[in-house]
Amino acid sequence: MESALEEIEFLALSANRVDVLRLLSEGGHTRNELAAETGASQATLGRILGDFQDRSWIGRDGSEYAATATGRLVASGFTDLREIIETERRLRGIVDYLPADAMTFDLRRLATATITTPSQTRPNAPLSRLLELLEDADDVRTVSHAFNEQTLTVVRERTADGEQTFDGVFSRSAIEALAEDTGLRNSLEALLETDGASVRVRDGGVPLAVMILDDVVYLLLRDEQGVLRASIDTDDDAVRSWAQDTIEEYWEAAQSLEDAGFSLE
Structure with missing residues (x-):
């Protein structure tokens, strides 16, 4: 099993992964809808969705994918972390x-x-x-x-x-x-x-x-x-x-x- 830091790295190294998980945490989407929202290719989406399903971050109902409870938890936590880092970068030059x-x-x-x-x-x-x-x-x-x-x-x-x-x-x-x-x-x-x-x-x-x-x-x-x-x-x-x-x-x-x-x- 990967460590928590490795899971964070897995998500952080791909803007497409972050965007897809965020979208699926907001509600169900088809692959075509995800492609339109993110600009990712079908091949890329296939890999992302497969990786997310392996982690039980998302589930599928017919043609729609949606985040599970743990998937929404990860999405929320990662969004919070990103907002913290973005704010820290803005304040870095004046923090003293x-x-x-x-x-x-x-x-x-x-x-x-x-x-x-x-x-x-x-x-x-x-x-x-x-x-x-x-x-x-x-x-x-x-x-x-x-x-x-x-x-x-x-x-x-x-x-x-x-x-x-x-x-x-x-x-x-x-x-x-x-x-x-x-x-x-x-x-x-x-x-x-x-x-x-x-x-x-x-x-x-x-x-x-x-x-x-x-x-x-x-x-x-x-x-x-x-x-x-x-x-x-x-x-x-x-x-x-x-x-x-x-x-x-x-x-x-x-x-x-x-x-x-x-x-x-």
């Missing part, structure tokens, strides 16, 4: 910058996320992506270790025009950096004067930068030196639920600027 300890959702939920990384021609591509999302968002909530000038400007302008509401929790160092720069300090003051904005301060560390813009979750990823490395955005329900809980937790534990000892006047 993910706030993994804080991300309690299944990483497979990022399978269809938009990943934006800097390039030679677009070194600020992740930030540009954020600004693009900010320009269209009606409701914005965030927790972050930084509050950069471009983001502050867009939020201030849109809240002042009544086009956006904004709630943000920032690290003390982020607010201190704004307060020390006259121009940024003025922008922050102007933001806080609007009816649609509220900002709180977190004294403890803020190990992530996550924002919810209407239904989209945006993650800004930096390395240990603070260099911008990538961004991820997704409208996945599970990721959004995690982001909502995370921001709410930080919001409840944070202080107002006044209570945190900041006076911007």
